[in-house]
Amino acid sequence: MAKASVRAFHKLEGWFSTYKPPGVHWKLVRDTIETNLLKGINAAPPPAPLHRVQFLAEPTNTNVSGGSSELTNTVSGGSSELTISASFVPSLANHPLVNGPDFQHIAVGVGHKLDVFSSGVLVLGVGQGNKSLTDLFRSVVTRDYTLEGEFGMGTDDFTHTGRLIERTTYGHITRDKLERVLAMMQGSNQKALLTYSHVDMNTQEAYEMAVKGELRPNGKSPPIITGLRLLHFQPPHFTLEVQCLNETQRYLCKVLHEVGLELRSTAVCKGVRRTRDGPFTLQHALTRQHWTVPDIIQAIQQHRSSRKTRKAKSTQLRAG
Amino acid sequence: MASACVQLCQRCASLSCSRTMGIITLKYSTHTHCPVALRSAFSVPVLLSVLHRRRNLTQSFNSGVRSFCEFHAKVQPSQKTHRDTDESPGDSLVPYQNQLRDGGMPLNEWETALDLDDIPAHSALEKISDKEAVQIDIPATLPPVSITLKDYVDQSETLRSLVLLGVQLWKLEQRPNVGSMLLKLDFQTDVVPRLTFLRQLGVEDSRLGYLISHNPFILTESLENLQARVAYLRSKKFSAESVASMVSRAPYLLNFSVKRIDNRLGFFQQQLGLSAHKTRDVVARLPRLLCGSLEPVKENLKVCKLEMGFRENELQHIVTVIPKVLTANKRKLTQIFDYIHNTMNIPHNLIVKFPQVLNAKYLRIKERHLFLQYLEKAQYDPAKPNYISLEKLVALPDEAFCTEVASATLEDFELFQKTM
Numbered sequence: 001m002a003k004a005s006v007r008a009f010h011k012l013e014g015w016f017s018t019y020k021p022p023g024v025h026w027k028l029v030r031d032t033i034e035t036n037l038l039k040g041i042n043a044a045p046p047p048a049p050l051h052r053v054q055f056l057a058e059p060t061n062t063n064v065s066g067g068s069s070e071l072t073n074t075v076s077g078g079s080s081e082l083t084i085s086a087s088f089v090p091s092l093a094n095h096p097l098v099n100g101p102d103f104q105h106i107a108v109g110v111g112h113k114l115d116v117f118s119s120g121v122l123v124l125g126v127g128q129g130n131k132s133l134t135d136l137f138r139s140v141v142t143r144d145y146t147l148e149g150e151f152g153m154g155t156d157d158f159t160h161t162g163r164l165i166e167r168t169t170y171g172h173i174t175r176d177k178l179e180r181v182l183a184m185m186q187g188s189n190q191k192a193l194l195t196y197s198h199v200d201m202n203t204q205e206a207y208e209m210a211v212k213g214e215l216r217p218n219g220k221s222p223p224i225i226t227g228l229r230l231l232h233f234q235p236p237h238f239t240l241e242v243q244c245l246n247e248t249q250r251y252l253c254k255v256l257h258e259v260g261l262e263l264r265s266t267a268v269c270k271g272v273r274r275t276r277d278g279p280f281t282l283q284h285a286l287t288r289q290h291w292t293v294p295d296i297i298q299a300i301q302q303h304r305s306s307r308k309t310r311k312a313k314s315t316q317l318r319a320g
Numbered sequence: 321m322a323s324a325c326v327q328l329c330q331r332c333a334s335l336s337c338s339r340t341m342g343i344i345t346l347k348y349s350t351h352t353h354c355p356v357a358l359r360s361a362f363s364v365p366v367l368l369s370v371l372h373r374r375r376n377l378t379q380s381f382n383s384g385v386r387s388f389c390e391f392h393a394k395v396q397p398s399q400k401t402h403r404d405t406d407e408s409p410g411d412s413l414v415p416y417q418n419q420l421r422d423g424g425m426p427l428n429e430w431e432t433a434l435d436l437d438d439i440p441a442h443s444a445l446e447k448i449s450d451k452e453a454v455q456i457d458i459p460a461t462l463p464p465v466s467i468t469l470k471d472y473v474d475q476s477e478t479l480r481s482l483v484l485l486g487v488q489l490w491k492l493e494q495r496p497n498v499g500s501m502l503l504k505l506d507f508q509t510d511v512v513p514r515l516t517f518l519r520q521l522g523v524e525d526s527r528l529g530y531l532i533s534h535n536p537f538i539l540t541e542s543l544e545n546l547q548a549r550v551a552y553l554r555s556k557k558f559s560a561e562s563v564a565s566m567v568s569r570a571p572y573l574l575n576f577s578v579k580r581i582d583n584r585l586g587f588f589q590q591q592l593g594l595s596a597h598k599t600r601d602v603v604a605r606l607p608r609l610l611c612g613s614l615e616p617v618k619e620n621l622k623v624c625k626l627e628m629g630f631r632e633n634e635l636q637h638i639v640t641v642i643p644k645v646l647t648a649n650k651r652k653l654t655q656i657f658d659y660i661h662n663t664m665n666i667p668h669n670l671i672v673k674f675p676q677v678l679n680a681k682y683l684r685i686k687e688r689h690l691f692l693q694y695l696e697k698a699q700y701d702p703a704k705p706n707y708i709s710l711e712k713l714v715a716l717p718d719e720a721f722c723t724e725v726a727s728a729t730l731e732d733f734e735l736f737q738k739t740m
Contacts, residue, residue, distance in 0.1 A: 019738050021683055052474065057455070092473040097483050099470065100490030119740055273739075287737045288683065289718060 004044035005102040008293070012037065013127035015111075015136075016299035017280035019287050022119040022271065026110055029122060033291050034108045037126070040293025042101035049095065051088040109133050112143065112277060117159055118249040120145070120274030121285045126300070140216045141278035142226055142243045147269060149256040151236040154266035158253035168265045175233045181262045182228045182240070185255070189225040196221040216245070223247040225255070237270075279307075469493045469502070477507040485515075486529025487536075498536050505539055514539055517546060522564030535571035545577075552578045556585065557596075562604040570607035584610045591621060592639055593632065606643035616647065623650045628657050630668060638675040645678055656682050664689055666700050666710065674710040688713055688721060691736050695726055 002010075020029050092098060109130035111123030125133035151170035155162030196217035199206045209215050217224060227243035240259075242252065253269040260267030275282050286299055463471050469489050473479045479502060483489060493499045505511055518528060518538075532538065538546075553563050567573055573581075588609065589599045603609055609617070624630050624645070630638065638645055645653065656678055660666050671677060677685070692698040692708065699706050700713075712725050722733050 021687075021737070021740060024683070089474075092480055092483050093470050095473070095483055097486065098473050098489045100488075282738055285738065287734050289734075 003047055003102060005041050008041045008044050009103065009106070009127065011297050012041070012106075012293070012300060014129045014300035015123060015125050015133065015280075015303055016296055017121050017123045017277065017285045017303075018291065019282070019285040020114050020119055020122040021288060023116060025116050026113050026122060030108055030110050030124065033124060033296070034106055036291050037106050037108070037293060037296065038101070038103055041103050041106070044102075046096045047094075049090045050093070052091040052093075053086050054089045055084050056087055057084055111137060114274060115249045117161070118272035118274065120272075121277045121280050121282060122274075123277050123280050126296075129300075136278060140245055142245055143247070143274060143278070144276035145242045145244065145247075145252055146231065146271075146273045146275055147240045147242060147252055147256055148271040148273075149238050149240065149259070149267045150270050151238070151260060151263075151265050151267050153268045154257070154260070155268050158250075158257045158269055160268045160270045162268070166266060168260075170236050170263075170265045173235060173263050173265060175230070177263060178233060178238065178259070179230055181259055182230060184262075185259070186225060186228040189228075192222070193217065193224050193226065196224065221246055223251045238267075279303075279310075467493075469499050472503060476503060478502060478505045478511055481507060481511065482532065485532065486526070488529070488533040491533055492536055495536075501540065502536060511539055513543055514541070514546070517543060518567070521550060521567060522560055523568045524564075527568035531568055531571045535575060537575055538571070541575055546574050549574050549576070549578055549581065552581060556600070558600060558604060562600075566604055566607035570611050572611045573607055576611065581610055584614065587614055591618070592636060594636060594640070598636075598640055602640060602643045606647070609643065609646060612647060616650070620646050620648065620650050620653065623653060627654055628661075628668075630672070634668065634672045637672055638678070641675050642679050645675070648679070652682065653678060656680065656685065659686060659689075660710075664698070664700060670700070670702070670710060674714075677710045677714050680714045685714060687737055687740065690740065691726060691728075691733060694736060695728065697726065 018029060018033070020026060107127055107130055109125040111125070111133055114120060114122055123133070123136075150160065151173060152168055153160070153164060154166040154168065155164055157163075193215055194201065194210075196219075197209075197215045198218040199209065199215070206215075223244060223246045225242055225244045225247075227241075229241045230238065231241050232239040240256070242255070244252070249272045252272055256267050256269045280303075284299060284302060286295055290296075462475060466472070469479060469492070473483060473489070479489065482502070489502075492502065515528065518531070519525075523531065550563060550567075553566070554560070558566070585599065585603065588594075588603060589596065592599065592602070594602065621635070624635055624638070625632075657671075659682065660671060660677060661668075689698060692713075697706065697708065699708055700710070701707060702709075708725060712721075716724065718733065719730055722728050722730050726733070
């Protein structure tokens with residue numbers, strides 16, 4: 001029978017997703033969650049204290065407290081009689097105050113990272129979940145982002161907080177023009193995807209993969225945008241939705257900048273928000289208030305069950 | 321045999337940089353009060369192993385592993401048994417041992433003082449009676465060097481009682497030298513008087529564990545010093561209860577000299593320009609102020625004055641309401657103030673009315689403000705209708721905030737958080 005804290009820990013092993021607020025470093029999120037988990041796990045009741053055997057010399061005329069004494073060795077000599085009796089004494093060596101808490105640190109791993117400026121779904125793995133976390137991100141998964149941009153400014157780090165480099169006009173930009181530019185960018189990225197997938201384009205296999213949309217870059221590749229859509233346009237503000245592979249948040253800010261340049265203007269990024277990371281969506285991401293053990297256990301269980309149903313569905317499809 | 325062990329000891333002492341270890345080991349071998357026959361059989365192997373350990377010890381020092389000397393844990397029981405039994409072979413060594421405890425003496429004096437040939441020689445083959453055999457106290461095997469206090473807890477009375485008091489030994493043993501310091505303490509002469517002193521001061525039982533876990537050095541501070549410091553605090557008209565609560569909340573307070581405490585009290589009164597009564601109130605509420613460095617406090621005051629632009633009397637009010645502003649991180653302070661003042665457009669006088677806002681979390685303020693703004697309810701001007709005070713914004717828990725201030729559900733708020 002394992003300790004209560006160990007059992008609690010086994011329940012925690014797996015993946016879950018959190019919602020990282022903007023302006024917070026991902027490491028702070030990870031550390032906060034680790035301390036919360038440690039607090040929750042170590043709050044489990046401590047195991048019963050161990051006992052050690054101690055030999056006590058006692059005169060025989062006093063009653064040895066019953067039950068505990070098993071071995072008695074009486075020595076009679078003259079006036080004083082001494083007995084050695086074995087007794088069980090609670091051992092302090094395993095006391096929680098001496099041993100410290102059972103778990104002093106927990107392996108919490110972070111999936112694809114988010115920089116300080118951006119917000120959104122951040123996947124974390126606990127315990128054994130860390131091993132499979134690397135597998136998850138080796139099988140190339142797409143991620144969804146919403147990017148908020150603003151025309152008319154250009155900064156050195158492509159975000160609105162950076163140093164202002166130039167101001168431009170944006171009156172000439174229409175929704176139509178913007179969508180044309182986005183379609184052009186998506187097309188060039190699609191072309192890049194074909195070359196990096198290293199599949200012979202003149203085969204039936206390549207055709208079938210392309211029809212299903214299963215083409216993925218094979219091996220290393222630069223960031224590739226697989227989908228680009230305009231959500232909202234109200235000059236100078238606009239919002240894009242992006243699906244991409246192998247990206248960094250800095251790259252996405254740069255994409256906005258390039259959109260601005262293509263339109264004979266400039267644009268800055270006002271916010272990067274990840275709405276999906278592989279199978280993890282915004283719906284089940286835990287907000288700041290829910291970074292506690294019970295909520296995390298629930299999220300992990302929920303992810304495990306959803307994975308099972310997904311697997312079952314895919315096998316059914318193959319069979320049918 | 322015995323003189324051989326002295327020689328060995330000498331060599332081992334000359335090997336080592338400090339002589340203390342040699343003293344410990346000699347005591348270990350000769351001062352066990354078993355019959356000499358047994359003792360002579362034990363002594364040489366023990367010493368050889370000691371020599372061996374010394375080498376290990378130096379290695380372990382080099383590799384940065386801390387080591388604890390176990391000797392005191394051993395000395396205590398043996399002293400007691402001397403008083404009880406008054407056995408002859410040990411008797412001749414008792415005064416000698418006291419000298420050793422006081423600090424040791426040069427090695428050549430040792431040999432003359434300890435006339436080992438005087439002790440009647442017993443053969444190892446000599447039979448001992450059953451009665452004697454029962455009374456032989458074989459010391460429990462304690463590791464001479466260890467990285468945890470766990471090995472000594474069951475043997476040392478001091479450690480045992482500290483655990484029962486609720487002291488977190490696992491935290492203390494991580495601090496350099498604290499482990500060996502605790503082992504060297506004598507329970508009756510060192511620990512008990514200080515504990516009774518703290519109890520008489522009015523420190524609650526439940527706080528003693530916390531106090532010693534954070535400041536174990538209070539057990540080595542002399543009683544006169546402690547009394548002088550408490551007397552000083554009382555002379556500054558701190559009430560008995562406030563002294564007790566200050567000591568229990570700021571563990572290092574009584575380790576500071578009277579001069580230093582006086583210096584700090586003077587500093588706070590001068591810098592803040594408060595009356596004696598108010599200074600006392602501030603310090604009693606946050607006794608940590610007296611223990612920490614003064615430089616961050618000065619910086620925070622400057623930040624409040626110059627960067628935030630609070631006036632002198634406003635600053636005094638803020639400090640008397642929340643003294644924690646003085647020890648807070650100045651970057652966090654300016655971040656919160658910047659957001660409240662420049663983004664939420666709240667003037668100074670409203671912040672002074674509810675200074676707890678400077679103590680709140682930045683993310684909490686930001687999220688709530690943006691939520692209210694989204695609902696078009698962010699109205700912080702008391703002259704207009706639907707005024708939302710800073711207190712309502714910050715102090716309420718999430719649920720109460722959603723229902724009372726934002727008139728929305730908690731789920732709405734969480735969904736909103738995911739759009740930030």
